[in-house]
Amino acid sequence: MVELGREINLIDEVSGCPFEVVYEVCVFDLDRPWEEFRVTTVSVPVAYMRWDPSGSHLLIVDAGGTFTVWIMKDYLINTWEEYGSTALPGEEVLILAWLHNGIQVLFNPEKHDQVAYNDKFQRSKFNPTVTHFGNKPLDGWMAVTATGLVTVGLLQEPGQKLIMGKQCLAPGYLRLTQADIAFMASGEVMVAASDGTVGSAIQCFIISVKLENNACKITTHPGASFFLKSTAEYSNRDLHLHVSKICFLNRENSDILLVCCAGPNHSSVEVWHLLEQTMPLNRIFQSVANPELACKTPKWMHKASIVHNAHLTDIARPKLPMNRTYNIETTAFVAYFACTYRDGVIKIIHRQSYQVIHTSSMETLGGPVSSVPGDHLLTSSPHLMSCVQTSTGCGLVGQSQGSLCVFRVFNSRDGCLQLLPGFLVLLLEYTMFVGHDIWDVLLAVRQGMVEGLAQQIIDNFQKQTPSFQELIRMRLLRLRMALCSIVPSGRQRAAECRALLTLFSISTVLRSIFRPKAVSVQEKTPAEKLTAHCSISTETDIDALIKNLDPEEFIVESVKKEKGSQASLQMLQPFIQWVADFVLHLLSSVPLIQNGHNMPGMGLLRDVSVLVMLRDLLAIMRLWGSINPACLPTFSTTSFHDCLGHIFKLLTRVWQIRKEGASMELEEGLVDECASLPSKVLIPDFHFSYGRDSCSFAVFTQPPPLRFSFGKEPDYLYAIRKTFHVYPAETAPDTKQCHDIVRHIHLGITPCEPVRECIRCGAFSLLRTMARSTLLESWEKRFIRNCVCGARWKLSNSDFKHVAKKRTK
Helix, strand or coil: CEEEEEEEEEEEECCEEEEEEEEEEEEECCCCCEECCCCCCCEECCCEEECCCCCEEEEEEEEEEEEEEEEHHEEEECCCCEEEEEEECCCCEEEEECCCCCCCEEEHHCCCCCCCCHHCECCCCCCCCCHHHHHCCCCCEEEEECCCCCEEECCCCCCCCEEEEEEEECCCCCEEECEEEEEEECCEEEEEEECCCCCEEEEEEEEEEEECEEEEEEEEEEECCECCHHHHHCCCCCCCCCEEEEEEECCCCCEEEEEEECCCCEEEEEEEEEEEEECCCCCCCCCCCCCEEEEEEEEEEEEEEEECCCCEEEECCCCCCCCCCCCCCCCCCCCEEEEECCEEEEEEEEEECCEEEEEEEECCCCCCCCCCCCCCCCCCCCCCCCCEEECCEEEEEEECCCEEEECCCCCCCCCCCCCCCHHHHHHHHHHHHHHHCCHHHHHCCHHHHHHHHHHHHHHHHHCHHHHHHHHHHHHHHHEEEEEEEECCCHHHHHHHHHHHHHHHHHHHHHHCCCCCCCCCCCCCCCCHHHHHHHHHHHCCHHHHHCCCHHHHHCHHHHHHHHHHHHHHHHHHHHHHHHHHHHHHHHHHHHHHHHCCCCCCCCHHHHHHHHHHHHHHHHHHHHEEEEHHHHHCCCCCCCCCCHHHHHHHHHHHHHHHHHHCCCCCCCCCCHHHHHHHHHEEEECCCCCCEEEECCCCHHHCCCCCCCCCCCCCHHHHHHHHCCCCCCCCCCCCCCCCCCECCCCEEEEEECCCCCEEECCCCCCCCECCCCCCCCEEEEEEEECEEECCCCCCEECCCCCCCHHHHHHHH
């Protein structure tokens, strides 16, 4: 997500003159940048906006020195509430950062050939900035003002006041114009500051923050400082230089500092490294036991300078935590930072060698023309005023005159920066491992790479341990769904991945209530026994399959005690119904797929593991039905006395053929029986299993450059909805009902309860909880922050009748 601040002029309707200026803070998803969500409006210009590491807290600082923390109410992106606020009147904030939570997973390009994810991505030893009881990290922020005042705000439980702490960097107040913050592995914080004069020293300070007796204690002491090299190089030239920018190369690395000396038509970015200098001691101070004892002191050393004949506007620093010791020559991975200038030039500079590896300009990239009246009088060419890298560095997000721009860095159509498929796989696996959104990695994926990347990721996933596969299987399916969605012909496979997301999550919750009669390490669990039994037995009669199974082994004790086993099993009926409907959808699509129709279910009918899982779940239904018939799925049929047994027989026959080979043709009699299903049993709406025709990630299917306007949907969305249909109209009648993607119940055409909606896939879910047991409560909490597809929720205020008409069109 990206935060946005903009100015709004309110016009008097009578006189037509502006009488008030307010500033609106909005957030939006880069996948749908035309849809903005307002956080708040303020009457003072906004100076800084910062997301917390979780992406649910937004810290806003205005020019008056007021700090305000906003959080998503009920985790809805369009509903915000104030968490707390404080003020520093008369202070100008120079830099602002959220405190480090101690979580850092390194990305090492040299380990792309490793098999296990735990070997590829290792956690570094990084201490949180502030901890409380049990060394648990505490959320908060740190700010440095122009007078050298360090302010720390710590967040407590909602409803409690913020814990504030203040301390000066030096014994007296300073006069600063530039500053930056970096976090150290020891838990301390390093601050680099300058008064703006080229001849003055760049001062560094070490800060430690502790929580003692519910009070914030800040301790500061000076660190190693240095003088700029530009002081000597340009002292005889009339360039009117000043220090215009100070920033650490990475917020989690305090060893590399970038300092820019700039003038009207000149800028020089100096790179400095913090090293340990060894100073030998005199023999008088050396001990007999250790005669080679030496004193080590930190020292800044100049490494490189990047010079340009224009004023520097910003430096886009890398956010990806990387190991700085990897070999550049043997590893072809490109790590960079970007410098933007007032003449529109963008320089891509290598992260380690500090060589300019690519140069482009806003004019050649097709940058937007200024939309601000009169702005063309201030500058001769469009340029970026500020710029940041995306989380993995595959994209740049910049602010130009009246516009926001997103640039592809790697594998673009006319670009020279290429990222090999092996490193793209590594980046995708890294985002899957740490749980980040993969949207920015897709910027570097060309459509011709999708098949190879997806297959390589699946092959690497199969090499992980079974327990680890179970842990991140949902993330893998979300990744596959996103990769399929960026290809125009991959919407059917994306719908299959969405169905698998629901199937695996339901299978997990149903299997979680199994219990063994006796705990033994050697014996298999009831779930393992059932899977082994169903994967071997070719019995087509469901009653004969479960004849030797004990129903008591498939209910957990806590469920039996909680309002009785019958009531608890009845609460699971919506999940059981979804599985039964999904089996009906698969079986009814067999004739169409056999005749060459491309529709969802084609890949699932060839996946033996999916067919075995469905047989397991149908067997569980029959077992639980013997205890409580109310939990069984319902079918609208007049031809079958036992519809559950019939679909189990058909599913078993499909499984028997597919396990002999995925390319084996189904028997003609089996295809005829599947073709007769719609005439004997009512087939539910296909959208309940595979979801609606989602337009998520459709932005990658359009030729660049793309231009959007806030509040206005692009025309290509209408074209996609009009020309693209996942399900054949004659076999998939649309009931226009809203379906709760979390609880798997029908909400009707116009729900009467508050409904939340996914900002990407458009799925609906009730806002208020309906859980009556701990089992359902834990289920709903799995999706309280994000949709099944992994995107954010928003409070739906749509006219559902209008939505139904729109879907009909």
